[in-house]
Each structure stands twice: as structure tokens, then as C-alpha cells.
Amino acid sequence: MDKSPAPFMILRKLDQVFLRPNDGTGEIPVRLAWARPIYDRGSDICILNEKKREVVMVSSLDALDSDSRRIAEEELNKRYLIPRIIRVNSAYAHLGNRYWHVETEIGPRTFLMKDPTRGVTWITQDHLILRDTLGNRYELASLAALDAFSRAEVLKVI
Amino acid sequence: MLLKCNLPAEILQKVLGLLPHGERVRYSLASDLTLDRRFGQSYIVVGDTRVVVCDSTICCRTVDLGDIKEVQADELFGSGRLIAVTTEGTKALIYYSKAYVPEFALLCRVINDLVHGRVPELPDEHEPAYCPKCGSPLPERGASCPKCLPRFQVLMRLLGLLKPYRLRVTALVLVNMVIVASQMGPPYITRMIVDDVITAGNQQNLMWWTVAMLVLGVVLLGSRYVGGGLSCWLAARLVADLRTRMHTHLQMLRMQYFSRRELGDIVARVMNDTDELQRFLIDGLPYLLVNSVMFAAIAAVLLYSDWRLAILVFLPVPFLVSGGGWFWHRLIPMFHSRGSRMGALHSMLNESIHGIRVVKAFAQERRRAKSFGEANEKLFTVSYDIDRTFVGFSEVMSWVMTVGVTAVWYFAARRVGHDLTLGTLLLFIGYIWLFYGPLQWYTVMERWMTLAFSGAERIFGMLDSPREVYSSPVVIKLPQIRGAVEFKDVRFSYERGKEVMRGISFKIEPGEMIGFVGKSGAGKSTVINLICRFYDVDSGLITIDGHPIKNVRLEDLRRQIGMVLQEPFLFNSTIYDNIHCGSATATLDDVVRAAKAANAHEFILDKEDGYDTYIGEGGAALSGGEKQRIAIARAILYNPPILILDEATSSVDSETEDAIQQATATLISNRTTIAIAHRLATLKHANRLIVIDDGKVAEMGSHDELMAANGVYANLVKVQTEMNRLRGEVLEA
8 A cells, every 4th residue: 555645635515525636637526434444443544436436545644635634534533423432321131132321422322232242343352342233333442441330331241 | 203203392493494484394304413423313304495404502504405406315334414415516414323224214215306396205114213112222123122021912912822722721720729739738737747646646637647648749740740741732832833823924024024134033033932932831931820829828828827937937038039139130141141152152163164164275273263262261251150150149049048947946946835836837847948949030930931021022023014915905816917017217225225226117028038237236136026026116116017016916926927046946855846836736747848948857867866856955965057957947837927037047157057048048938038147148138138227227228239339238248258358368378
């Protein structure tokens, strides 16, 4: 993957993002995607055209100029909703279903997970991504950093 | 009501202020994300000419319907959003979590219908993600809420299934009463022997009490045997009836039911849920019945015999019940955890065995062994925790019971000879274990019952799922058809929000062979699914010989369509049965004629058991080409006016393909044939080709016409020719 400065700019017009090559050829509407949104968010960004074909892949947002980078960050934030859990109010199993009542950085949420084997992705022994039955994701950035009550609740159901 | 939500007063006021004067709210929908994408409410309202979006902070945005070219439901990671493509550019309207994807997809379609001057059609069914009663998330859309499990209704429905066997049920209840009486007898007889025979010296009664004791023992033995037999029979009968009903119902369910569920879940429902129910009915229910009656009877006898001692016996009851509850509260998550870890281990073992060639080829043995070791260690930890907790539980419960017994001995022994007989003391000691024993298990029983009932509820949920409408007063009998098929502006999505067919129209004349061409996922197989009416269209019309297929009897429709699929499904039976199932009235001659026409007769006879060869599960004993030719023979015997060939030769070698092509040529003559193939050469006999791209008809015409047009088809041909050339070069090298 090329690590030199990107030969293009990222622009935004209303709520649509465009890629404009530095060689002056026309700008094209694009969408941005992390290559590994679960295990390695923060690097390797794919820029896709409207037909979901890759236009270019950059190893890091650092490769972009500051304006492009800001727009790319905003766009990626909009595209990826993985709220970080800051407290677990309760987590319990009922008839094989795991009910979670949590506080996240974007507000309180209740969700249900059926099977932790499928619903929990262990990034590390401390860092987890949870997936509810509807496909929503939640991040437990650090089990150790949770308060003792929250941690005990989590360990009851995973 | 679909697309009509309750707007809070301040939102409604704001929205009405933003809509043109006098305009009504036609559709409204609430989201669970605010406009700045925090968890909270936001609302989208569609008026006659304008769309308004507001959230709880009364931050609003508006777009005029006249400015909208198209609205799209944009699927994001962990959420979604509606975007409006307007004359000015693309605008995000509203964000929502995955919980509301189907609702917003529907709204998207409705707005597009309004924008393009169509009348929006709303579906009758709605499958919510949250329980309408308690608001809890549901295990799957439209499922019943485990927290609001209507136990009484489930019990009544289960009992309803026992109606045909009411005599046996009555006998079971009576036998259980006899069991209770027989179990309660010995302590009472002990009391009589001590007080009447030993203390009062009535030795002549000893024989009677001894005989009574022996008789009770025999009665208990007999009644337990009979009761066990009855409950086993009833439980097995009920579950067998349920499984038959479920299997029959499964055959009739709509395809949507299967496409939204995993195969394992459906099988688990038929097998595991019924197993769970059977176990509870055999072991749990009789235990609950017998012990509940006995608990009440012993309490009454103890109170009648000596109320002060009885209170002493009752004292540990709250500890036993709550202690049992406390332990089980701790144990249940561990059981769940063990289940999950066991599942993970099973899956890993399954992968290691099924994928052994890949594991070896990529030298993954050590890595797999390490992963398995780690997973196994996790299972060990939780299994050890469960056993340790369980041992603690049993010991503590025993100790609490012993405390009760000790207290009775201590306080009662001092009264013996004064106001208490030795017989009564022994009666208390005899009953106390019968009384305490089941108490610790009541919590378990309650959970077990809940588990069994939730399984029963899932079973009833499946039985209540809507069937396909095979016939009804409004549908007509479809006469023998000629084979004309027409699609008129058909739109369809398997999952709301993901439209795979976006306004498709074409007409096929009777006897024509039509080839459908397009990239993977373009929607070719969907055409077939819709012609067979495995699914109903979202909008538009499909007709066969001018009859809208939604108005004809399903059996009549499908009886006139034959299919040969890419991976033909063969039943685990003989070759003869698999061909014969194409026509129930066919003779052996007919079957052989069909096999000959399908170029299958020779290879069938080459097998030791000929037409009686068992082909194993999924046709495991046959090669891909053999399976395909049997499927073709089946279709020939079926003799349908419309024939569908879905990638019928894609998975076989060239020689086999030639044999199948010859068989197919016989099959397609004089009938409408719809063929799908990735290898474009396979469609060389087609009268016309329809090119599907991105859910739309991109091109239509003969091979020559499409090549001359130099469009999508010509491009596909070029790519395939190039690939074939490269393959040839590689082979030559």
C-alpha cells in the first residue's frame, strides 16, 4: 500500500462525499469504509465509488491533507455507529436470551443478545465488541476499566 | 398502525408549523437516533408536499417532495439513514439504528412512490423489533416476548392437545393421588405401631399395621410404575403429535419464514424444544403435581397433629426456598455460559474435522490445536465452577434441613411423655424429610417449567406462522396453461430496505426459450422465485397466460412449473423414487423413458442395484452430473408447460455438460423454458436473452442483437471469452 501523500482530495457537498484527483480529472462521489472495522479501526481506509468498487485504499488518514482528513473522519464517524459502553446497569440471562441495560457514550440503551459465541467478538482479553440480535454493535473498550459492578454483570452473561 | 406514530405534542406543533398551511400528516415514523446520532427520539413526517424531520431538541430540517429525485435507505455499519437525492445534491434526512431498518425501508419506498406519482401500498404485516407490551427487545423480529410469556395460555393450549387422550390424563391424575397417599402412609403407620402397639400394648394390631405397611409399599410400587408409564406415554404422544403437526406446517409455510431464519434454529425448534417439553412433561410435571399435593397434605397433617411442632418444621422453609433461588440465580448464567462454550467447542471440532484438508494444506495443525486448547480450558473453568457451586448448594441445603430436624428432636423429645406421644414425634421425623426434600427444587422446577413453556410457546409460534394460501374463496382454479409469462413493473425485496428487483417488466411467449443473464446477485434467481410464487411481489403484477398468479390456486400454478436447479435436491431414497416423484401415476416404463431421455438410463443400469440404488442423503452416492440427469428425468416425467433451468449445468465437467445439454434439448421442446446460466454458451439455444443488471432489465434481445448493441451482455461475453482464452493458455502451458 502506498504511504506517500494521497494524490487526491476529499470534499463534501451537502451530505455527499466526493473524491477529487489532484491531476484535475473530474471528481466522483465516493463512500469511505474501514477495511477492518472490528479488529483494526483507525487504519486502512477503502474509498469506494457509487458501485461499491474500490477507487483507492489508504493506509491511514494521516496520508490525507487536513481538510480531507477532517471530512473523512466525519464521514467515517457517521458511517460507523459503535457506541462505547461506559456502564452496565444490568445484564442477565432469561430463557437463553441475554438482556443488557447499559449506559453508552451516546445515551442509555437496552439490547438483547442470543448467543455470546456469535454476539461477542474478543478483540483482546479485555476489549470486546458486542453485537445484538438486530445487528447493532457496542464496544466494551476495556473490561478492566469498567466499575466492579459493571464488570461482574458482564462476566455473568458472556 | 404502520407508518403512523404518536408524535409528541411539541413535535407535532413544530411539524405542523413547517408543513404548508392546511397540509396533513400522511406518514410519520419515529427513529431511535437523534439528528446528531445519539440514542433518543427523532421523527420523520411526510406531508402532501413536504418531508419534515425533527428530533427531541426540536432541531428540524425540511425537504420538498417536488425537489426530491429519489430517496434511498443507506445501510451503514450499526445504523442506517434515509438520504434524499435532490436537485441541489444529496441530503441525509434521518438516522436510525438497525432496529428500524425495515420500517425506514418501507417509508423510503412510500416516499419514492409519492415522488413518482404512484399510490403507495403498505403491507398488512409488521414484525416489530421490540415487545409492544413491555418494550423489551425481542429475540427476533415479530417473535413473542420471552418476558411476557403467557404461561397460562401456553398451559391451556398444551392441555388442549391432550384432549383426545382425556381418559389417560384422568387416570394419571388419580394414580398420582394414590402415589401421594402411599408415600404419606408409612410415617402414620409408624406412629400407630409405636403408640398403639408398643406403648399401649395392643400387640394384636401389629399384624394389621405390618400388612398395611407392606400393602402400601406394593401400592406405591404399582402406582409409580403405572403413573410413570402413563406420563411417559402421554408426553411422548403429545410430542409426537406436535412434531407431526410442525413438520406438516413447515411444508406449508411461506418462504419468508425460512429465509429469515437459520436452518439450525428451525430444526432446534422441531427437535430440541419438543425434547425439552417432553422431559418436563415426563419428569417435571408429575414431580410438581405429586410434591405440591403432598406438601399441602403433610402441612395439614402436621398442623393437625401438633401445631407448635408444625411451626418449628415450617421455620426453615423460607431459607430452603430462598436459598434454592439464590443458588439457582448464580447457577443459571453458568449453565448458559457452559452451553455457549460447549457450542463453540463443538463448532471448532466440527471445523477441524470437516476442514482437515485445508488445515493440513495450510499447516494450521498447531494453530488449531492451540485454539481448541484455549476454548477447552474456558469450558473446563465454567464446568468446574458449576460443579463446585452445585456441591455447595446441596451441602448447605442439607444442613438447613438438618437444622429443622434437630430442632424438632430437641423441642419434641422433651415433651414426649407429657403432652406428646413418641409416635407423634416419629411421625414428624418421618414427614419432615418428605416435606423439606422437594422444597429446594421448587425454584429449579419453576425455571424448568418456564424453559419448557417457552419452548412450547416457540412451537406454537411456528404453528401460528402464516401458511401459504394454497386455496381460498377468492382464488381461481388455473386451467392447463400454454406458458405465457409476463412481469409488469415488478418490485421486490427479500428484506425490506434491500430491493433486489426494481421495476422489472418483460413478456415471454408460450414455447419460447428465454435466457436470463447477469452478474451474481443481479436478481436472476429472484425472477424464478417470483414466477413460482415462493414469494409475493412488493408491487407490480406477474401473470401466467393472463392470469395474475396471486389470484390462482398455488397447487395449480406449481403443478405446471418444473425446475432443474444448480444443485438438484434428491431425497434419501432410491433412484426410482426420486424420478417417480415427478408424477405419482407414472409406471416403471414412464420412469425408464424419462431416464433415457435424460441420458441417465445407462449409468443407472451400470449401478449394482439399478433403479433401486439408494442414493444417500442429498444424493451422496452420485456424482454431480448423475444427480443433475436424475433431476432432469424427474422434470421430464413431470412434463410441465413451463420449465425452469437454474444453472443446471454449472457444476459439471464438459463431457457431462454435453450429455446434460442433449437431455435438456429433449426437455425444452414444446414448452416455455426459462434458463439461467453463467456460462453464456449454455444459452445458445435461447430465442431471446434478458439481461438483468442491478435489479432492472438492462437489455433484451437475441444473442446477435445484444452483441450488436455492445452493451452489458456484449461486455459479459467479452469477459467470459477472455477468461476461457486465459484458461486455455494455462492448460496449454
